[in-house]
Amino acid sequence: MKPIILGSGITACSFLYHFGKKFPGREVINLDSQHLFPSVDKNIKVLVSENGISRGVSSLGDLLLDSFEYFENEFSNFSGVQKVVQQHLCVPDFFDESKFVRRFLSSGTPLRYGPMTAPVFGVSSYCYLINPNIFLPELRNRSRLNIETLGKTITNIEIEKKIELTDLDKHTLVTENLFCGAGPFSKLLPINFLDSCRQERHKIVFGGAWGADVDFGSDSFVLTVNMANLIYDAEFKRVQITGKTVEDYNLIDSPGGLEENHHLFNSIVENLPAFSYGQIISSLRNKGHKRQPYLYHCRKNSLEIVSISGAYKNGYTTAPFMAKSYFNL
Secondary structure (H helix, E strand, C coil): CCCEEECCCHHHHHHHHHHHHHCCCCEEEEECCCCCCCCCCCCCCEEECCCCCCCCCCHHHHHHHHHHHHHHHHHCCCCCEEEEEEEEECCCCCCCHHHHHHHHCCCCEEECCCCECCCEEEEEEEEEEECHHHHHHHHHHCCCCEEEEECCCEEEEEECCCEEEEECCCCEEEECEEEECCHHHHHHCCECCHHHCHHHHCEEEEEEEEEEECCCCCCCEEEEECCEEEEEECCCCEEEEECCCECCCCCCCCCCCHHHHHHHHHCCECCCCCHHHCEEEEEEEEECHHHCCEEEEEEECCEEEEEEECEHHHHHHHHHHHHHHHCCC
């Protein structure tokens, strides 16, 4: 029986890539339902950054640094990945200076980059911008697996003598190895072991970004104030501002602080398009208990189910890192 990988986002593609490194040439089935469970990040630019995290402060921080370093060593040269300047800015009224100093161990120096109207104290570093529409197919294509892709929506999963997956048409697929890479949708998977596993402790949260077309020059860059990011993609001449995550369904009515963040960046950047001119792009996140991502491994005799959950805002680093760790690579 062929192993089955659920999903088409970063977690599923991480499973495919590392499964292929461990078992090149194997035949697998990839189940992907874009109609009911679309990939959550394909309409936005994904930011991968150390963000001033220090090692030895918390287990989560250490995991995020380990994951960032693995991403940088393994994937920085992949298609769809771009290394750019990131300016961490300490803007009065938006980022408390004492918190800034604790995070970056410095109050910074005066910085003025690109379209900024005046110097702002801050710390300059670098980060990676990811285009999911290019990077995810690249990850999948480098898996060295023989992949059979089926556009099926699973409505039930039972574990008895075999793992049986039933789709909307009441067809059944059987496997002994199931890898759940459904991201936030894993919370909705009808698996009969959920009541006893840690997946019950994660939640679906809603995030979003505001985007508009503008020409800020020939170099991509990121301006960061606390947890708000202005991302400029020079290739597409487009700017994106990220918002907060929220735990309700009113993202369109109350878009996670996007208008507030736009106001912030409008105060330090010239020629930023008006908020009403841009588009709001919604997305989903999978927030683990205490923001901690985790890998869940359920084994019953020869059957196993593996799931990476709770990746939250760091899925493009923690999902590959945890998949690598599972396969002992």
